[in-house]
Amino acid sequence: MNQDVLPAYDFRDAEPRWQRAWEERGCFAVVDVPPAEARTYYVLEMFPYPSGKIHMGHVRNYTLGDVVARYKRARGFTVLHPMGWDAFGLPAENAARERGVHPARWTADNIAAMRAELKRMGLSIDWAREIATCEPEYYGKQQALFLAMFRLGLAERRESWVNWDPVDNTVLANEQVIDGRGWRSGALVEKKLLSQWFLRITAYAPELLAGLDTLTRWPERVRLMQARWIGRSDGARVRFALAEPVAGLAEVEVYTTRPDTLFGMSFVAVAPEHPLAAAAAADDAAAAAFVAECRRMGTSEAAIETAEKRGYDTGLTVSHPFIPGARFPVWIANFVLMEYGTGAIFGCPCGDQRDLDFARKYGLPVPPVVLPDGREAAGFVIGDVAETGAGTLINSGFLDGLTTREGKARAIAALEACGAGEGVQNWRLRDWGVSRQRYWGCPIPMIHCAACGVVAVPEEQLPVRLPEDVAFDQPGNPLDRHPSWKHVACPACGAAAVRETDTFDTFVDSSWYFARFCSPRAAAPILPEAADRWMPVDQYIGGIEHAILHLLYARFVTRALREAGLVQTGEPFAGLFTQGMVTHESYRAADGRWLYPEEVERDAQGGATRRSDGAAVTVGRIEAMSKSRRNTVDPGQIIDRYGADTARWFILSDNPPERDLEWTEAGAAGSYRFTQRLYRLTEASVADAGPRPPKFGAAAEALRRVGHRTIAAVTEALEGFAFNVAVARLYELAGAIAEADRSGADDGRDDGGLAWARREAITLAARLVCPMMPHLAEEMMARLGYAGLLAEAAWPEPEAALLVAHSMTLAVQVMGRLRGTIEVSPGASEAEILERASGETNVARALAGMRIIKRIHVPGRVVNFVVAPA
RNA sequence: GCCCGCCUGGCGGAAUGGUAGACGCAGCGGACUUAAAAUCCGCGGCUUUCGGGCGUGCCGGUUCGAGUCCGGCGGUGGGCACCA
Numbered sequence: 022m023n024q025d026v027l028p029a030y031d032f033r034d035a036e037p038r039w040q041r042a043w044e045e046r047g048c049f050a051v052v053d054v055p056p057a058e059a060r061t062y063y064v065l066e067m068f069p070y071p072s073g074k075i076h077m078g079h080v081r082n083y084t085l086g087d088v089v090a091r092y093k094r095a096r097g098f099t100v101l102h103p104m105g106w107d108a109f110g111l112p113a114e115n116a117a118r119e120r121g122v123h124p125a126r127w128t129a130d131n132i133a134a135m136r137a138e139l140k141r142m143g144l145s146i147d148w149a150r151e152i153a154t155c156e157p158e159y160y161g162k163q164q165a166l167f168l169a170m171f172r173l174g175l176a177e178r179r180e181s182w183v184n185w186d187p188v189d190n191t192v193l194a195n196e197q198v199i200d201g202r203g204w205r206s207g208a209l210v211e212k213k214l215l216s217q218w219f220l221r222i223t224a225y226a227p228e229l230l231a232g233l234d235t236l237t238r239w240p241e242r243v244r245l246m247q248a249r250w251i252g253r254s255d256g257a258r259v260r261f262a263l264a265e266p267v268a269g270l271a272e273v274e275v276y277t278t279r280p281d282t283l284f285g286m287s288f289v290a291v292a293p294e295h296p297l298a299a300a301a302a303a304d305d306a307a308a309a310a311f312v313a314e315c316r317r318m319g320t321s322e323a324a325i326e327t328a329e330k331r332g333y334d335t336g337l338t339v340s341h342p343f344i345p346g347a348r349f350p351v352w353i354a355n356f357v358l359m360e361y362g363t364g365a366i367f368g369c370p371c372g373d374q375r376d377l378d379f380a381r382k383y384g385l386p387v388p389p390v391v392l393p394d395g396r397e398a399a400g401f402v403i404g405d406v407a408e409t410g411a412g413t414l415i416n417s418g419f420l421d422g423l424t425t426r427e428g429k430a431r432a433i434a435a436l437e438a439c440g441a442g443e444g445v446q447n448w449r450l451r452d453w454g455v456s457r458q459r460y461w462g463c464p465i466p467m468i469h470c471a472a473c474g475v476v477a478v479p480e481e482q483l484p485v486r487l488p489e490d491v492a493f494d495q496p497g498n499p500l501d502r503h504p505s506w507k508h509v510a511c512p513a514c515g516a517a518a519v520r521e522t523d524t525f526d527t528f529v530d531s532s533w534y535f536a537r538f539c540s541p542r543a544a545a546p547i548l549p550e551a552a553d554r555w556m557p558v559d560q561y562i563g564g565i566e567h568a569i570l571h572l573l574y575a576r577f578v579t580r581a582l583r584e585a586g587l588v589q590t591g592e593p594f595a596g597l598f599t600q601g602m603v604t605h606e607s608y609r610a611a612d613g614r615w616l617y618p619e620e621v622e623r624d625a626q627g628g629a630t631r632r633s634d635g636a637a638v639t640v641g642r643i644e645a646m647s648k649s650r651r652n653t654v655d656p657g658q659i660i661d662r663y664g665a666d667t668a669r670w671f672i673l674s675d676n677p678p679e680r681d682l683e684w685t686e687a688g689a690a691g692s693y694r695f696t697q698r699l700y701r702l703t704e705a706s707v708a709d710a711g712p713r714p715p716k717f718g719a720a721a722e723a724l725r726r727v728g729h730r731t732i733a734a735v736t737e738a739l740e741g742f743a744f745n746v747a748v749a750r751l752y753e754l755a756g757a758i759a760e761a762d763r764s765g766a767d768d769g770r771d772d773g774g775l776a777w778a779r780r781e782a783i784t785l786a787a788r789l790v791c792p793m794m795p796h797l798a799e800e801m802m803a804r805l806g807y808a809g810l811l812a813e814a815a816w817p818e819p820e821a822a823l824l825v826a827h828s829m830t831l832a833v834q835v836m837g838r839l840r841g842t843i844e845v846s847p848g849a850s851e852a853e854i855l856e857r858a859s860g861e862t863n864v865a866r867a868l869a870g871m872r873i874i875k876r877i878h879v880p881g882r883v884v885n886f887v888v889a890p891a
Numbered sequence: 892g893c894c895c896g897c898c899u900g901g902c903g904g905a906a907u908g909g910u911a912g913a914c915g916c917a918g919c920g921g922a923c924u925u926a927a928a929a930u931c932c933g934c935g936g937c938u939u940u941c942g943g944g945c946g947u948g949c950c951g952g953u954u955c956g957a958g959u960c961c962g963g964c965g966g967u968g969g970g971c972a973c974c975a
Binding site for chain 2 (some may be wrong): 241275278354358362368374447568680687690695746749752756831833877879
């Protein structure tokens with residue numbers, strides 16, 4: 022047992038060697054349609070954007086997925102675990118602008134670099150199924166799916182208000198508008214009415230909401246976020262007749278959740294983009310100026326937060342369905358959103374804070390119509406705070422005396438009776454605008470013909486390929502400026518026509534890739550027999566930042582695919598796990614510059630200095646790794662120094678995977694030491710191959726119990742995503758093996774089977790550690806003489822007899838306070854146990870002079886004596 | 892403003908309502924070494940008259956027994972936010 026002669030584990034030799042072995046054996050390859058008897062399991066991590074380098078977030082994501090994949094494979098499942106690239110997007114175009122490299126080239130180089138890095142991690146991926154969304158092979162299929170959705174009426178072209186960047190000449194997503202300015206150009210963003218392609222996600226709003234209840238293996242908070250985003254609300258539409266029609270408009274329709282407060286109406290307000298506002302602006306310069314100003318205000322959050330409620334009285338009036346003869350003014354108001362409801366509201370100042378602020382500012386009446394519960398009618402007035410809660414209706418004609426709840430139903434019934442409105446559900450969810458004025462995306466397969474209108478590209482002409490000869494020297498969309506690409510013959514009439522030059526939002530690409538992975542080389546976009554065999558994804562893993570958009574779009578598209586008959590499931594992801602971020606300390610030099618961790622030397626007292634010159638460094642917050650703060654650690658360098666297994670092990674060991682993980686050098690070094698320790702423990706058993714002895718001594722028996730209990734404990738931990746607990750149990754097993762070495766080292770050959778038990782224990786350690794540190798596990802098994810690959814081996818089963826304890830420790834309490842412990846055999850009778858418990862020295866002292874009222878015995882756990890003074 | 896998490900040693904964390912702090916990191920002590928590194932072993936909430944007392948953000952409740960369940964409060968992080 023001399024440590025000096027034991028060789029160290031050389032991961033630089035072992036890791037590539039085992040990766041080759043797995044690849045040559047094809048351990049992780051699966052077929053599109055597995056045989057009927059195969060139990061399938063689909064593990065998927067959110068596929069990466071090929072930025073050029075993997076980061077620690079990727080390492081965490083793919084390590085988590087790989088543990089699940091390897092574990093499930095060992096449990097006998099046929100596991101689909103693929104990898105691909107979310108390869109379209111703006112950074113490639115930016116690289117083209119800034120460095121003159123073509124987006125396709127830039128992307129391909131990045132993919133090659135990142136693939137190599139991922140392969141060094143030793144992931145159990147079927148690389149033959151790799152896809153990249155920027156390949157015509159993929160996006161052509163996507164075009165076909167879009168046409169299928171078009172035929173189903175789920176895709177349509179429509180005018181809508183968009184964020185328009187007047188400098189870059191492009192539409193911006195809401196996320197790309199920062200403080201009212203374009204994130205790249207810095208130009209003030211305008212609202213503009215444009216023709217855009219939409220996917221009709223709202224058609225599935227009720228289903229997408231109801232489906233959340235079936236997703237029992239999704240985090241509750243993701244479901245809550247989606248439910249809120251879909252945003253069902255119950256209320257009524259109410260039509261108010263205009264006193265005089267304007268520009269052909271005879272009425273204003275509003276949406277409200279409070280039809281009970283209709284008698285508290287003070288005004289009607291419409292959004293600046295509302296047709297009635299446009300009509301008013303047509304012959305009123307002041308109205309036009311107000312509308313134009315609102316448009317410029319844009320959608321910035323800062324503007325909304327600080328913006329006063331502002332309005333413009335159009336001079337128009339409406340009548341009230343319940344109050345004959347009354348007239349109410351119609352205002353244009355900056356706080357009314359065109360996108361929600363009908364783009365118009367009725368103002369009830371007493372019951373809505375915004376309406377109240379508005380009424381107070383412009384001197385509009387504030388009739389009180391809800392008496393809050395517990396308030397007296399006498400002297401009740403509305404101050405500067407609206408009463409939004411429940412109460413009793415007053416000053417409300419036929420609704421007087423009803424509760425707000427009853428009033429809603431009665432008011433809706435009355436509206437429906439007189440034809441002035443009806444009860445409706447309203448949804449916050451809006452249709453998904455997918456048009457982007459970008460080059461590096463999937464072309465929308467449509468053609469605009471002067472005679473025929475919008476015509477779909479015939480299927481046999483797919484894919485509509487991106488042209489390669491494009492220039493990025495001007496802002497705007499290069500496809501639009503290309504000399505020939507967009508000019509085609511109309512498929513319907515043959516006349517000269519033009520292609521749609523918009524490309525798809527990249528979220529479209531990631532809304533069906535999981536289905537393509539099931540049959541990635543099929544001629545059809547999706548092979549139903551393959552998709553039905555694998556889908557839905559059993560375990561999807563990724564960051565919480567995709568809680569709404571990506572996951573909601575994918576749920577919608579999967580439903581559309583089902584309607585097209587391509588898949589059977591409506592839900593793409595049966596299980597979802599959202600991992601935490603990887604964080605690190607940040608460092609700042611005296612001049613304020615951020616420093617990379619490798620530039621900084623930490624000392625034991627918590628101080629820090631710069632390696633290059635010893636200058637003092639300020640240690641900043643622990644926060645998400647980001648390039649701007651330079652608090653990043655390069656996975657490639659970590660693997661160079663410690664190996665992939667160490668990186669994987671540390672990431673899994675430190676804390677639960679849903680929480681943020683702080684990467685620390687000390688923690689990584691500790692994990693590395695453990696890899697070496699396991700290897701040394703293995704080496705010490707290499708020479709001890711031999712038959713199982715008929716009987717085991719006490720030390721051997723004890724070690725065997727630890728080993729088999731560890732199987733049960735690690736299995737349970739892995740099933741529950743408690744990887745840090747699985748790691749802890751394996752540390753304990755290693756500790757138990759080391760302890761057995763000490764206790765049994767001097768016994769010579771006849772050691773009561775300890776050498777055999779020890780070898781069994783280290784073998785179990787290798788097999789249990791395999792999902793987490795697959796290379797080391799293979800190396801350990803090989804050293805122990807195993808000829809096969811652990812990657813193909815079954816998960817160990819514990820021997821039931823070894824899980825039953827010989828003796829157990831019971832806590833003994835008096836009045837719920839621990840007074841001592843007793844050792845009992847599992848077969849001991851309750852009477853015997855109570856006798857032993859009350860006799861324990863400390864317990865007896867506590868019981869002295871007391872009368873025992875009640876004896877509680879929880880088998881295997883605790884004995885508690887409830888006592889009173891004698 | 893609304894919604895949702897989270898709060899346990901120096902740190903990360905563990906704990907089917909049943910011995911709080913497993914396991915790791917950092918620390919301290921010891922062995923080995925000429926020495927160091929590596930390795931191996933050990934210690935560790937606070938307090939105490941050594942019986943015990945107090946300890947899982949705070950206050951209260953349920954229970955024989957609460958980190959765990961319930962009510963309230965505080966702190967903290969995140970999501971949404973003029974959604975009618």
